[in-house]
Amino acid sequence: MADRPNFVGRLWYDTVFWSSFTAFTFGFSIRRRGWKNMPRTGPVLVLANHQSMFDPVLVGLSSRRYLSYLARHTLFEQRGLAPMIRSLNAIPIDRNAGKDGIQAVLNALGQGQAVLMFPEGERTHDGNVHPLKPGVSLLIKRAGCPIVPVGIAGAFDAWSRFMTVPRPAPLFLPPAPGTLAISVGEPINPARYEGMKREAMLDDLHKSLAAQHAEAERVRRK
Template structure:
């Protein structure tokens, strides 16, 4: 279960840390293997069932089952998820969520933390992953072309517009790749141009503790708590193309502040 708390009253920004016990490499290896096997044994059969179910049942109606899939998968991976919402966050409004990208479990974490009916923009190569890719396609996620050909970009743009118009919130990893340090990398402008053109409000999202759980540098899993900060929404209506760089920088600054404070507290 996720615990929703107001960012204003949260106080500390190091909720995912706490004293972490250091284990031997042998323990980490077998513990990680155990959790990976548990996750896989649960995820792939249930995922395949949900893909089959989507042929007959609208994905909005099966959304509780999809959330249960991701929630239970994260529990089997040894993760506890806590969500902290800003005071101005509206749980029923359509948003474009800009999120830091740390590992392959990010979509699972976010699906538990975000109350809206939400889908994501993911690299088209992810849609080729067995079970997971089939689910992404059936459930209406939007492929981002690896090679940005004009026709593919226009298709992505149309799909994004259609999703937002239908009241579907979207998640975007503005860095375009997973971090190698846990810190926030530079942002691409595409998502911010979309938000400006479509007039969709942006919610900056800072996820802390996820990099320490698992990252691009290895396959090991380190069970822990992950905290998702849903910051104050930023309105984009009335902005022009010239405002996009400033919008991008503002969102990044908000996210980086929380992430940097988290690491400062880890080192204290």
């Protein structure tokens, strides 16, 4: 699906967006910051820290354009789930495919899409931003498009990998640990990383994500 889906695709995406926005606003007191930093057009690589299964939806709620998501290729084999994730711009990717996975992202970017990735590779075990997987450095060098860092806060407390069901933080009740916030940073020009060694690039990207995570924590309703 291209950056701007057809009418049916837009209608479905918008329906999911607004229903999710309502649910997270009243159920988790969500706050958003910096959503205007997302470029309106052209290829964009969106990088976010990974706290919970909520994260793809949370980043989508903080974007003023349609996003494409990476999803494990095995999810596309599930009869009930596959049509839904396809309809929401999901891109199948095999974590063991190496360069094939990178090419799938490059193909989407080549179509002018905004692609969301979680470069830590898995959900955090403690709520902190952890080192990034090295593959993202190769992707950035080959993509040559703006990079938008996004920080998520509260999702670990709301629904960590160790929790069976989410823990809500309703809007009209006193603040609770599961309140959510997302901070979208300013786009990073890929020229910033030209000639930079992989370790230095990963460290710089990690600092950008950590800074947005800290900002999200600052604006969170606690």
